[in-house]
Amino acid sequence: xxxxxxxxxxxVLGVVLQPTVPxxxxxxxxxxxxxxxxxxxxxxxxxxxxxxxxxxxxxxxVSNVLVAALIVFLGDQLGVGSLLSIGVVVVxxxxxxxxxxxxxxxxxxx
Amino acid sequence: xxxxxxxxxxxxPEFLTDLFKDPLDPGYxxxxxxxxxxxxxxRWRYGARGATLVTLMLVGLLFAVAYRxxxxxxxxxxxxxxxxxxxxxxxxAAADDLQARAxxxxxQVARLRDRELTDPQVRQLRELEAVTGLTKVRGDGVVVEVGxxxxxxxxxxxxxxxxxxxxxxxxxxxxxxxxxxxxxAEAIAINGRRLTANSTIRAASAAILVDRVPVAxxxxxxxxxxxxxxxxxxxxxxxxxxxxxxxxxxxAYEVRKADDLTLPAATAPQLHxxxxxxxx
Numbered sequence: 001x002x003x004x005x006x007x008x009x010x011x012v013l014g015v016v017l018q019p020t021v022p023x024x025x026x027x028x029x030x031x032x033x034x035x036x037x038x039x040x041x042x043x044x045x046x047x048x049x050x051x052x053x054x055x056x057x058x059x060x061x062v063s064n065v066l067v068a069a070l071i072v073f074l075g076d077q078l079g080v081g082s083l084l085s086i087g088v089v090v091v092x093x094x095x096x097x098x099x100x101x102x103x104x105x106x107x108x109x110x
Numbered sequence: 111x112x113x114x115x116x117x118x119x120x121x122x123p124e125f126l127t128d129l130f131k132d133p134l135d136p137g138y139x140x141x142x143x144x145x146x147x148x149x150x151x152x153r154w155r156y157g158a159r160g161a162t163l164v165t166l167m168l169v170g171l172l173f174a175v176a177y178r179x180x181x182x183x184x185x186x187x188x189x190x191x192x193x194x195x196x197x198x199x200x201x202x203a204a205a206d207d208l209q210a211r212a213x214x215x216x217x218q219v220a221r222l223r224d225r226e227l228t229d230p231q232v233r234q235l236r237e238l239e240a241v242t243g244l245t246k247v248r249g250d251g252v253v254v255e256v257g258x259x260x261x262x263x264x265x266x267x268x269x270x271x272x273x274x275x276x277x278x279x280x281x282x283x284x285x286x287x288x289x290x291x292x293x294x295a296e297a298i299a300i301n302g303r304r305l306t307a308n309s310t311i312r313a314a315s316a317a318i319l320v321d322r323v324p325v326a327x328x329x330x331x332x333x334x335x336x337x338x339x340x341x342x343x344x345x346x347x348x349x350x351x352x353x354x355x356x357x358x359x360x361x362a363y364e365v366r367k368a369d370d371l372t373l374p375a376a377t378a379p380q381l382h383x384x385x386x387x388x389x390x
Contacts, residue, residue: 007167009170032176036168058165095133096133
């Protein structure tokens, strides 16, 4: 419950403060969002299965975002553009789907 | 490590298979196993709650920022596009106005000149103008119509597209025009743009520019010339090539005699470097 509140607080903070994103950060934003979604759904599922671990959650979020950013950065530098980030999106996408399916099974028993 | 999943295992070669089978980060299971072993409470346990909450707030912030970014970008994108469209419309309207005004002024100049000059001078000038394309001319001649093959709908993308092979190229128009000149044409216009000695027909990627103004398919090459113009053109190599292109690629091609054609005046070229004279 308190976790959901923290999430909402973050959203409210973002809406209220309206931080401007520096231009050089813009390409990393979408990938960071996908990475964050993965961490969140992974955390929710772990919570439902009773194996949630704070350290694991924090570390997985930070490393997800960092690795995703690194891959986007590498892709830019190597000149393959967004091709490398496709890999990121595929991996995180599969995990998000899988975790959502697990959550769904647990919540709706279906 | 009682579990097959040790905390420091290497990513297995079946990384993707694992990913599909069990998308949950194995770290959670490992941590749970460790907790069971240690009998509850790693040393992270207490500060960690706060770290999780901060992380979650960060995630929320990230979502909000990303959402705002996407929303903020969208209007600027469409805005730029509609601005450009607006500009294009405005400029072409302005160009049309100027064109009409130039026409008007040209008529006026011609009238004034006719009044001031003596008859033989006027006649000589008129002739020169007609030859160089600087005045409207009328006469019988021929119209050659060519056009790209009809667009075929791409079965994959569903976008109608003209086979690049079946497009009319700048060289096609050049050959037609040259052939018409060779066949005795005295005045030629493409899609209503009169050709002069300075005229250019060239390509800028997919578009064809006549005197730096884009013209679009179907192209109508109108020429005023002798009565045999159409027949001579019909027998030419160029006409044969065009007929072949029609058979092979389905481009549109038609030659027809036309009576009483009116070809507009070309815009007078501005000379910046060359000066008249030089007769030694």
